[in-house]
Amino acid sequence: MWTQKIRNDFDRIALHEQEGWNHNSHYHNFLLKQLPAHCENVLDIGCGTGLFSRLLAKRADRVIAIDLSPKMIEVAKQKSRQHPKIDYQVADILQWEFPVKQFNAIVSIATVHHLPLENLLHNLQTALKPGGKLVILDLLEHESIQDKMSDFLAVPLNWIFQTFKNRHIKQSPEAVAAxxxxxxxxxxxxxxxxxxxxxxxxxGAKVRKHIFWRYSAVWQKSSAIP
Incomplete structure (x- = not known):
């Protein structure tokens, strides 16, 4: 079963996870700038070890952080002992019961490519409060020569960031293999x-391409919706 494979993959990755710079964390500040300065409730889908969930907790009263991998959630809880606002849950988001008009913001980083996106977006729209924001960062496949040309900039920048920001991190062969x-x-x-x-x-959703093989999608639910 596909869901089981993803769970097993990330259970394995969680054993070796080190929170240094990567292609996702590079955009944390960008993602935070898309969100309100203060939120009552935020949903983080595919939270992993909780790095972005902890940033969200600084501006939210409550963060529900969901991941399919029990091991990822175990690590996230260990790293988040000083963040009581975060409610970590092991769950399959496709089976999760979405509340109606509950969240001021819903975020997801490098997760939705595992999911039937069109079906998921309907549930996310329903779960947002009027005026709420949906912010997604995910991976992108090359489509044109222009896309491939962007790698001429991405590849050396990736090497520079990895060298200087992650110089204290040494990945094990097991981590690389996982x-x-x-x-x-x-x-x-x-x-x-x-x-x-x-x-x-x-x-009205705004979709844009980013360097490091990523795209973002930002959408605000109309505040006029009753």
Whole structure:
């Protein structure tokens, strides 16, 4: 079963996870800038070891942080003992019972490529309060020569950041093998596919390409919706 494979992959990755710089954390500040300065309730889908959940907890009364991997949640709880606002839950988001108009913000980092995105977006829209923000960062597949050209900048920048920001981190062969095994079966959308999916489901959604093989989707639910 596909869900079981993802759970097993991330249980394995969690054993070796080190929270240094990566292609996702590079955009944490960008993602935070898309959110309100203060939120009552925030949902973090695919929270991993809770690095971004802890940043969210600084501006929210409550953060519900969900991950499919029990090991990831175990590590997240260990690292978040000083953050009582975070409610970590082991759950399959496709089976999770979404509350109606509950969240001021919903965020997800490098997770939705594992999910049937169009079905998920309907649930996320329902779960947001009027005026609430949906902010997603995910991986992107090359679509054009222009996309491939962007690698000429991304590759050396990646080396620079890895060298200087992660110089204190040495990945074990087990960690490298665990991530390679997971990435072997990962599939991503192209930019035009992402734009089509988001704008079809969420009127006014803003989808943009970023360096380091990522895209963001930002959408605000109309405050006029009763």
């Amino acid at each position: 991530m390679k095994e997971h990435l072997r079966t990962d599939k991503y959308v192209t930019l035009s596919q992402a734009q089509r999916i988001y704008t079809k489901s969420l009127k």
